[in-house]
Amino acid sequence: MQIATSLQQIQPSYLREILAAASSEGVISFAGGLPDASSFPMSLMQQSLHNMADKPVLFQYAGTQGYPPLLSYCAAHYQLKSEHLSLICNGSQQGLDLIARAFINPGDCVVMEAPSYLGALQVFGLAQANILSVNSNQQGPDLNELEQCFRDNQVKIFYAVPDFHNPTGVCWSLATRLKVAQLCCEYNVTLLEDVPYRELHFSGESLPLVSSFCVEHSIVLRSFSKFIAPGMRLGVVSAKANWINALIKVKQAADLHTNIPMQALLLDILQHPGFATHLVNLRKSYAQRYAKMAALISEKLDNFCQFEPVTGGMFIWLSIKDCNVMALAERALTLGVSIVPSDVFYTDAKQQPSALRLNFSHTPLGQIATGIDRLSQSIKDGD
Numbered sequence: 001m002q003i004a005t006s007l008q009q010i011q012p013s014y015l016r017e018i019l020a021a022a023s024s025e026g027v028i029s030f031a032g033g034l035p036d037a038s039s040f041p042m043s044l045m046q047q048s049l050h051n052m053a054d055k056p057v058l059f060q061y062a063g064t065q066g067y068p069p070l071l072s073y074c075a076a077h078y079q080l081k082s083e084h085l086s087l088i089c090n091g092s093q094q095g096l097d098l099i100a101r102a103f104i105n106p107g108d109c110v111v112m113e114a115p116s117y118l119g120a121l122q123v124f125g126l127a128q129a130n131i132l133s134v135n136s137n138q139q140g141p142d143l144n145e146l147e148q149c150f151r152d153n154q155v156k157i158f159y160a161v162p163d164f165h166n167p168t169g170v171c172w173s174l175a176t177r178l179k180v181a182q183l184c185c186e187y188n189v190t191l192l193e194d195v196p197y198r199e200l201h202f203s204g205e206s207l208p209l210v211s212s213f214c215v216e217h218s219i220v221l222r223s224f225s226k227f228i229a230p231g232m233r234l235g236v237v238s239a240k241a242n243w244i245n246a247l248i249k250v251k252q253a254a255d256l257h258t259n260i261p262m263q264a265l266l267l268d269i270l271q272h273p274g275f276a277t278h279l280v281n282l283r284k285s286y287a288q289r290y291a292k293m294a295a296l297i298s299e300k301l302d303n304f305c306q307f308e309p310v311t312g313g314m315f316i317w318l319s320i321k322d323c324n325v326m327a328l329a330e331r332a333l334t335l336g337v338s339i340v341p342s343d344v345f346y347t348d349a350k351q352q353p354s355a356l357r358l359n360f361s362h363t364p365l366g367q368i369a370t371g372i373d374r375l376s377q378s379i380k381d382g383d
């Protein structure tokens, strides 16, 4: 049987291959977007897991939209408007897929930042969207380019990661947030705001969601993977009711509903008196790992590379002038460190500057120096 045309045009995932290699023994992984497993809030789960044995109703088939007490928590905690709804998904990745299936016809224009999250590129590629890229800088997307793009095309969705972007780590400025929201309203474009890293700021408070300035023109995708545990596979999509109702229809056909015991467990974690401390400790730990990696890069790679400091998230975007970063990633792997080359984050890799995405959340503090030494050696070997 022939595979569908939409799938034939999807390239094999380099990231999947490198992640498989990255888990080999002895390899230090700066490659994946993995949280630190030792930070998972296991102690906040124990009582809840124990109590579940007495709640068989949690293990029955249930409604597609999600576990009602968790939906109520989302409505209150995210201060959703009364005419807005949420849908609980198998990770925010499923939310992305449902949105593409519910709203994208082949050829519809979807604008993405360049570089952009690989998983979103894959979803919109499979949906046969016409993906248009807008370059980004330290403030967020290039606003002139974005407006030009909105003006010249019939854009349906602008997919963006404004908080500690994957792969660049950039957090959009307030001015950019306001302007993007204004442009989405003006050109009737739906902003798809994907915020899995939003909770991971090293200090201070989060900036307002871009969507808060264009509520009726936006869909927000949240994830519990990065600050609780990705294996629970839980995320939530929020938007106005008629859009969420369309997503519910697609989800019903896809998998009936998300795992109810996991949703109940998630709610117990979020409401546990120890949850706030968990978040404080997690932010502190990632800030330490980032500071260590950033200091080592400045000390050992200064002649070859440069990066912009980040204030949260999981990634450093390391620019390396005139370098074949695919070849560098392969050399680095043979020396026992995995990294992701910039090419995979662009629709058109040829025109793009050479860079690497380095993850700092996964590797224990004590191993970061060895990883940077190996990376330094593999860069020198290519000289």
Ligand SMILES: Cc1ncc(COP(=O)(O)O)c(C=O)c1O
Residues within 6 Å of the ligand: 033, 090, 091, 092, 093, 094, 117, 119, 161, 166, 194, 196, 222, 223, 224, 225, 230, 233, 234, 235
């Ligand atoms: C920007 C972005 N969106 C969505 C996801 C998917 O997250 P999950 O499906 O685990 O919620 C990721 C995962 O790395 C991501 O980086």
